[in-house]
Amino acid sequence: MVAKKVAKPIVEVRDLTKAYDKKVAVDGISFDIKKGEIFGILGPNGAGKTTTLEMIETIRSIDSGSITVDGLDVAKQAQAVKYIIGVQPQSPAFMDKVKLTEQLQQLASAYGAKVDGHKLLEEVGLSEKASSYVENLSGGQKQRFSIAASLVHKPKIFFMDEPTTGLDPQARRNLWDLIKETRDKGVTVLLTTHYMEEAELLCDRVAIMDNGKIIALDTPKNLVQQLLKKGFKKAQHVEQANLEDVFIDLTGKELRD
């Protein structure tokens, strides 16, 4: 066997467990996230995706097991971990009546940094909105701004909880591009979703969770192959396009907001 030089994973989760009032939310899971990949956690509601994410993000206490982020123990070095992670919450979660540039200044200051808000806004195509309030942005703009805000301190790992829920097809595609761009800049991305085509298009590897356990973990392609090997057959009618393709063909890829 040829010894392959493997980079140390940026996130290592070992036997992680969390229970709320005796109800087990996360049940002894272990997985690694490689540096520079987009890692997706899939699963139905209540599977334990968000709880897992929040424990890695340092904002939820760990019952047992361990998490290491870039060599730092999350349970013991939470404050140090916070400097290298960026978190995008499920909802945009911004104060009202605060301009976008002020929002960015404020978040950067929490990391002890000063930023050029206009430049960051330009990167996500929001430079015209610099003096607007978040409440006056469209859904897609909010999500794009939320990404800019979460990356204000140039983190090594970026967490996104259901980033495209509630967005129109154009905004989703735009967000996927932004997420890929972020990955291409060397940021590792960990996201949760329950859109399968999103996971298939976007994620380098996915973990499928159910009832607090990881029941599968591989690249989307391999997971499909494994299913096919088991002799799975879909009702054979190969479509060259689907309704979403029609929608995008008719309405264009241009962002609406």
Next chain:
Amino acid sequence: MDLQKAFLPVFTFARIGIRRAFRDKTAIFFVFLFPLIFLFVFGGIFGKNNGVSFKVALINQSNSAFSKQFVDQLGKDKSFKIDSKSNTLDSAKEKMSRSQLDAAIVLPADFGVVKNHQYPSGQAKILYTQNSQSAAQTLQSVLDATFTGINHQLVHADTPFTVTGEQLNTKSLTQFDYTFAGLIGFSIIGLGIFGPVNVFPELKKAGVLRRLHTTPLRVWQYFVANVLSQAVIGLCSMVLMFVVAMTVFHLKLNGNIAELALYITFGIAMIFGIGMAIGGWAKDQNQAAPLANIVVFPMLFLSGTFFPRFLMPQWLQQVSNYLPLTPVIDGIRLLATEGKHLTQLGPQLGMMLGWTIVVYLIAFRSFRWE
């Protein structure tokens, strides 16, 4: 930790917090206009009266020239106000029974009639009810003095002993001065308790605090930033209150303004700690609102917000001495209107320092990001 780095979020959050407050119309109403409304209401009630005045009925049953002259003269006296509408005994009695009048002065039919002497004579009668005994006594001595003067003119007699009153120049408090310190206390409560009690659960609901929790921002940094912005906004509101009180209601500001500003800032910071403790702990409005009311109402009634504490029974005054708002209001009154200095406010400052420590300890321990 690098001190400059540690205070960067404090000042950034404070600066943006202040700007945000001035963009928020609801906040502007509650912080600036709401206290002013109270100021106008209470100023209207207590602002004008300088010196006590009674409302009395004057019933003149005599036709003598002297009685007419006497009635004219009483009308000019500032120590009581004559109700011109009640000129019969029955209507006066009815109004007295409803406490609309304090007393009735009756001049009988023979009042001021010149009888066998060369000068007029007579006896005025003061009618009063159980509730207006002290008013009647004052009225009686006022009339007594008036008659003494008249008697002296009519019958020349030696008066070996006399008494004379002289007004001292030392400043005493008008009722408005008392009320005003209470109103300042009231707006500090609104700003320092009801503000954070509404705002923090709202920020939690929107997930704003949860987002901040994923950053390295420390609770103390967030606290200090909030105290700073709230103190600045509060001072602006107080300046407005003082300016209106001084120009419209003739409040006399006798103290040192810098000391007063410092003291008010301390007061806001301490009271804000109470609001932070409640709002920071509560998961939502339903938890925050009842607790805030439980904490606020005793202070509102016992700390001298709407009525002076000296009107309360002794034991209640003792109890209210220990409420956090009491030293704030007392101190503001002592500094603003009684011309005292911070160095003379040891007990008040001590009490406030004690409460500050207690309140912030609780706030730190019970704070929740979501």
